[in-house]
Amino acid sequence: MKEQKKHIVFIANPISGTAGKQFVVKLIEEYLDRSRYTYSIATTERVGHATELAQKAVREGADIVCAIGGDGTVNEVANGLVHTQTALAIIPSGSGNGLARHLRIPTDPLNAIKILNRGMTQVMDYGIVNGKSFFCTCGVGFDAFISQKFAESGKRGPVSYLENVLNNSLKYHPETYDVEIVNNKYNEEIHQACKAFLISCANASQYGNNAYIAPSASVRDGMMDVTIIEPFTAIEAPLIATQLFSGTIEQNSRIKTFQCQKVKIHRSQPGAVHYDGDPIMMGEDVEVELMAGGLLCVCPAEEGMPEVEVRVQNFITEHFRNMYNKTEELIQQNMLKTQRITQLNKDILRKLSGK
Numbered sequence: 001m002k003e004q005k006k007h008i009v010f011i012a013n014p015i016s017g018t019a020g021k022q023f024v025v026k027l028i029e030e031y032l033d034r035s036r037y038t039y040s041i042a043t044t045e046r047v048g049h050a051t052e053l054a055q056k057a058v059r060e061g062a063d064i065v066c067a068i069g070g071d072g073t074v075n076e077v078a079n080g081l082v083h084t085q086t087a088l089a090i091i092p093s094g095s096g097n098g099l100a101r102h103l104r105i106p107t108d109p110l111n112a113i114k115i116l117n118r119g120m121t122q123v124m125d126y127g128i129v130n131g132k133s134f135f136c137t138c139g140v141g142f143d144a145f146i147s148q149k150f151a152e153s154g155k156r157g158p159v160s161y162l163e164n165v166l167n168n169s170l171k172y173h174p175e176t177y178d179v180e181i182v183n184n185k186y187n188e189e190i191h192q193a194c195k196a197f198l199i200s201c202a203n204a205s206q207y208g209n210n211a212y213i214a215p216s217a218s219v220r221d222g223m224m225d226v227t228i229i230e231p232f233t234a235i236e237a238p239l240i241a242t243q244l245f246s247g248t249i250e251q252n253s254r255i256k257t258f259q260c261q262k263v264k265i266h267r268s269q270p271g272a273v274h275y276d277g278d279p280i281m282m283g284e285d286v287e288v289e290l291m292a293g294g295l296l297c298v299c300p301a302e303e304g305m306p307e308v309e310v311r312v313q314n315f316i317t318e319h320f321r322n323m324y325n326k327t328e329e330l331i332q333q334n335m336l337k338t339q340r341i342t343q344l345n346k347d348i349l350r351k352l353s354g355k
Helices: 021-031 050-059 071-079 098-102 109-118 141-152 158-169 236-247 306-352
Strands: 006-012 038-045 064-069 088-090 121-129 132-134 137-141 175-184 190-196 198-202 224-229 255-267 273-274 278-284 285-298
Touching: 006 050, 006 109, 006 285, 021 038, 021 109, 021 175, 050 064, 064 071, 064 121, 071 088, 071 098, 088 255, 109 121, 109 255, 121 236, 132 137, 137 175, 141 198, 190 224, 224 285, 236 255
Parallel strands: 006 038, 006 064, 064 088, 088 285
Antiparallel strands: 121 132, 121 285, 137 198, 137 273, 175 190, 175 255, 198 224, 224 255, 255 285, 273 278
């Protein structure tokens, strides 16, 4: 008996992260396995629209909803799919692509489509911070502060993000937090006051761009990995940054880590919180809880931080892909300029000839 084809709804964010969304659409048309899938494509028009489109796809019986965008787009799409039988898929095209990287989904769109063609579905956890769902990380402190500055700058991409980090890291004043750990790995309740540069609550291992804030995290273990970075000096900053990107941050004495299902954070005043990189203002009390097994996802069985050789290979591949995308963008811009100049010359000749 012939297997019935599954339907995929692709949801594209035209303004997220990197350029080349039309290129991705062409790749889908050419390389998506039509013997397994039918598909349709929708484009977001405003904040929150991807969630609405995902919910609509669920109501209409879609088997898979695939986010084409960055972590913000993935968050919105996944929000519309939790606790349903419709699976999330990702073709990464954002600035950081934290969840996709953790799930071993290639940042190269063609290879991401190949993952989709394999059709392997896994169950994954997600988190909730004061009623807002997150699928990768959330946090308070410096990372939330930078997310807010990044959003206010109106610029996209890792270069802009790095500029904000460098400009603000030494100016930032760490806060004092009251932290209560509930349902931790050893079924103990821990309560402590601490001064922290940041507190990160991670479902996945990284922020994005291979910055591993919780290298041991798994999206399938029913536990949240909490990382507290204590205040540090300017001399210590380069080492912490190096360990963040090498996946060895847990070795630093300034870092405290633990696993739990729920954490309550109290601070002296309202402030920024980020969820999957998007900032939002919240009150003095921040409650974060992990929801085990609430989402289906099309991805490999492997997850988390890959071996060093794979990370180097991925870096080289991504570097050349970004160069290709930039070249394509410049070619398109030059073609448009040439067309405008040609039309202008025609208009001038027409006026000179009196026609």
